[in-house]
Amino acid sequence: MPLLALKNVTKAYGGVPALRGVNMDISPGEIHALMGENGAGKSTLIKILAGVVSADSADIRIDGQPQNIDNPQTAHRLGLRFIHQEFNVVPALSVAENIFLGRVYPRRSGLFVDWRRLNDAASKTLDRLGITHIDPRRPLGSLTLGDQMLVRISSAFIGQAGTPAKLYVLDEPTASLSREESKRLFDVLRELRGGGASVLYVSHRLDEIMSICDRATVIRDGRSIDTGQIADITHDDLVTLMIGRRVEDAYPPRVGAPAVHTAFRAEHLAIRGGKSLSFDVRAGEIFGIAGLANVGQRNVLRTLFGDLPAASGAMHLAGAPYRPKSPADAWRAGVGYVPRERRSEGLILSRPIFENTSLPHLARQSRWRSFLTPRREQKSAVAQGELVRLKAAGPTQRVRELSGGNQQKVVFAKALAGEVKLLLLDEPTRGVDIGAKFDIYTLIREMAARGMGVVLVSSDLPELLGMADNIAVMRDSAITHVLLAADLDEERLLNLCYGRTTG
Amino acid sequence: MRNVFSIFATVAPQVNIMLTLLRRYGTLIGFAAILLFFWISLPDTFMTARNWLNISQQMSMLIVVAAGMTIVMVMGDFDLSVGSMASLAGIAVAVLFTVDLPIWAAVSLALMVGLVGGAINGVLISFIGILPFVATLATLTMLSGLAFVVSGGKTISGRVIPEGFSSFARGGLSLGEWGGVAITLPNLTLVAIVIVALVWVLLEQTTFGRRLYAIGGNIEAAHLSGVAVRKLKLIAFALTGSTAALAGIMYASRVASANPTQGSSLMLNAIAGVFLGSTFSEHGEPRVLGTILGVLILGILDNGLTQLSVDSYIRQILVGGIIILAVSTSSLTKHLRS
Numbered sequence: 001m002p003l004l005a006l007k008n009v010t011k012a013y014g015g016v017p018a019l020r021g022v023n024m025d026i027s028p029g030e031i032h033a034l035m036g037e038n039g040a041g042k043s044t045l046i047k048i049l050a051g052v053v054s055a056d057s058a059d060i061r062i063d064g065q066p067q068n069i070d071n072p073q074t075a076h077r078l079g080l081r082f083i084h085q086e087f088n089v090v091p092a093l094s095v096a097e098n099i100f101l102g103r104v105y106p107r108r109s110g111l112f113v114d115w116r117r118l119n120d121a122a123s124k125t126l127d128r129l130g131i132t133h134i135d136p137r138r139p140l141g142s143l144t145l146g147d148q149m150l151v152r153i154s155s156a157f158i159g160q161a162g163t164p165a166k167l168y169v170l171d172e173p174t175a176s177l178s179r180e181e182s183k184r185l186f187d188v189l190r191e192l193r194g195g196g197a198s199v200l201y202v203s204h205r206l207d208e209i210m211s212i213c214d215r216a217t218v219i220r221d222g223r224s225i226d227t228g229q230i231a232d233i234t235h236d237d238l239v240t241l242m243i244g245r246r247v248e249d250a251y252p253p254r255v256g257a258p259a260v261h262t263a264f265r266a267e268h269l270a271i272r273g274g275k276s277l278s279f280d281v282r283a284g285e286i287f288g289i290a291g292l293a294n295v296g297q298r299n300v301l302r303t304l305f306g307d308l309p310a311a312s313g314a315m316h317l318a319g320a321p322y323r324p325k326s327p328a329d330a331w332r333a334g335v336g337y338v339p340r341e342r343r344s345e346g347l348i349l350s351r352p353i354f355e356n357t358s359l360p361h362l363a364r365q366s367r368w369r370s371f372l373t374p375r376r377e378q379k380s381a382v383a384q385g386e387l388v389r390l391k392a393a394g395p396t397q398r399v400r401e402l403s404g405g406n407q408q409k410v411v412f413a414k415a416l417a418g419e420v421k422l423l424l425l426d427e428p429t430r431g432v433d434i435g436a437k438f439d440i441y442t443l444i445r446e447m448a449a450r451g452m453g454v455v456l457v458s459s460d461l462p463e464l465l466g467m468a469d470n471i472a473v474m475r476d477s478a479i480t481h482v483l484l485a486a487d488l489d490e491e492r493l494l495n496l497c498y499g500r501t502t503g
Numbered sequence: 504m505r506n507v508f509s510i511f512a513t514v515a516p517q518v519n520i521m522l523t524l525l526r527r528y529g530t531l532i533g534f535a536a537i538l539l540f541f542w543i544s545l546p547d548t549f550m551t552a553r554n555w556l557n558i559s560q561q562m563s564m565l566i567v568v569a570a571g572m573t574i575v576m577v578m579g580d581f582d583l584s585v586g587s588m589a590s591l592a593g594i595a596v597a598v599l600f601t602v603d604l605p606i607w608a609a610v611s612l613a614l615m616v617g618l619v620g621g622a623i624n625g626v627l628i629s630f631i632g633i634l635p636f637v638a639t640l641a642t643l644t645m646l647s648g649l650a651f652v653v654s655g656g657k658t659i660s661g662r663v664i665p666e667g668f669s670s671f672a673r674g675g676l677s678l679g680e681w682g683g684v685a686i687t688l689p690n691l692t693l694v695a696i697v698i699v700a701l702v703w704v705l706l707e708q709t710t711f712g713r714r715l716y717a718i719g720g721n722i723e724a725a726h727l728s729g730v731a732v733r734k735l736k737l738i739a740f741a742l743t744g745s746t747a748a749l750a751g752i753m754y755a756s757r758v759a760s761a762n763p764t765q766g767s768s769l770m771l772n773a774i775a776g777v778f779l780g781s782t783f784s785e786h787g788e789p790r791v792l793g794t795i796l797g798v799l800i801l802g803i804l805d806n807g808l809t810q811l812s813v814d815s816y817i818r819q820i821l822v823g824g825i826i827i828l829a830v831s832t833s834s835l836t837k838h839l840r841s
Contacts, residue, residue, distance in 0.1 A: 305727075307726075307727070326729070326731070327726060327727050327728070327729045328729035328730070328731055330729070331728075331729040332729075337727060339727055344721070344723060344724070345723050345724055345727055346724055346727070347721065347724055348717055348720035348721045348724050348725065349720070349721070350720045350721075350786055350788070351716065351717065351720050355713065355716075355717070359713075359714075359717055359725070359728040359729070359730065360728045360729045362710045362713060362714070363710060366709075366710050369710070370709050370710055370711070371708055371709055371710075372707075372708055372709060372710060372712075372713060398786075414728070
């Protein structure tokens, strides 16, 4: 009998289906991989298991018993443990305190915490999982990210009194771990499996999945596609399963070829935590940057935007030396930026549209560079709004009241309000609905056609292949390849991201 | 087509509008009620030009400090050191008189004390990264101690204060006669009006003010939009320090003396005034004209209750209660609406 059996799990958000029918089962004592591209429905499925999101329909059985997981406490009682990056940990408390967080600490005379017993119990727990290098008395925040992950697992292993852990769910646990730390994590996971528990392992990293998982389930477009033994499957089969057949062209066509002259050039540019990068972006070119999560793409953009200093190297913008010391310098020089997190980095939600779009260009739009001319700002906001096909009541509408797609268009309107020579885009269509996505793609094409250089960082490989002229592949904060997008397909690009050159 | 749903469709917006009105105008309605109450209870003395000019003069220092406080509160920060800064500036101007400095020089130097003190707050907060609460709490103590050290703990008064300095506060701009009484707009009120006008222009009409509001709305987005967050914070705190110093000098002129604690009540009242005032604005952000209304509410309460011979401790309790009432009405209706 499977430990966990899911049948026909469906879920739609506001009419948009996220899961269209997922079937999957996890046996006791196995490490099971859950795979799929971004947006395939992995995180929705996990949230349903965790009791954070309720499914529209689902048959969930644990040890054969039908269960209704309607809140996180139920999930915990049923023995499900979720290891998130920032979940239930207090960096300032010690390792031992964190492991037993949520439980009653052992007491002396019923009043004072018995620290010795607490630390001993923590040591024992860590030992049982084969973790011997962590001192339970150290503050959690002083540990490496990998060790913090191990402490989280130890804490989940303990859980609440009387509810033994049956299934550990780890979502991209190695995204920010070093190779050594990942190895330690895998040892602990094998230890857990040896104790009879199961692990649901969500990852993009095929090599890891091949090395530690027993079985894998692939989901695509909200459906489970296949489940199989890892031993019977090859790396390339998994990639093909994940990508599926090619979706129809969702990208506006290219308009002419990029010009010959360069809009931007980086020469031996040393970004934070990385090696030196050199690349050219021609005027009218869309230069894509691909890579797994957090391999330095963001730091490249931040360096180009003057927000992170470059340790060495040089940049040129439209032929002239370009040395931005702050975002203000970058805006002045004609570099526009669409940050990844539009709500926390891109917009001032409480202010009107026109105040957002004019903010980087305020001096230019004001009298004697100091006195506001709201009418001029609003006129410019209206013009920019038309350019980006913004749907809003008017320039004075608060940004908070707009939909996600329209908010993103405000970010674009802001980036394009100056004389832009280079446009930096960080995941520009993340969390944007399909209609607005196409508008944004069209806009990016139009901007390129006007002669801007565009740098497009995206984790959405079809998006990169559909939009970019050239694609740079990043690994470990270095560019490993720069290739013509026309020469690439998704499978090859994914393999390059994973560091496999054949395939 | 009158069914259950159309009733919902017509009722809900009305409730919504009422809540919006209550949120936006609740404080204003309360203000009017307070005015009406005093007008009726004190028919002969309250609603007179003389009383109002008196209120305006009494409140001019607080208005100046509150206007300055608005500058930093727009960014979501605040400055606890304004009270002791005012005391120190008062002491500074008086001490400078004892060394026979001319009035203009003493006043300018005392204002410089405010500018420098405020800039120190700004450096601590924006360049060193200390929370405004902690940084200005520390400078509050230091400035207060400094005021005692410089003055020797004594009140400076008498002949060392030049006649020209203390007569400024007594003088004013004649507005002619009204009902047989000569009406004069006090100089201190005039100063307060000028400062409010300057702060209004700064916050509402310049790129500087717009950027401060952007910092208050989302500091990271403002930074990425090219706003020089650190520099602007430093300037804002320096301006707030200067207004506090100006208020201290005004106070010294009014009482023709200076003692090291005379500004201490200003800080809490200024912050209360900004909070009360922010309930007037549509989205609850501090605006300088709202601040002035907020400060006026506090001043009128004080004036009316004093005339009704209400004990000053009871007054404190009432003032605190009114602040809670105004701010909670504003935030409760906001919750109900969303």
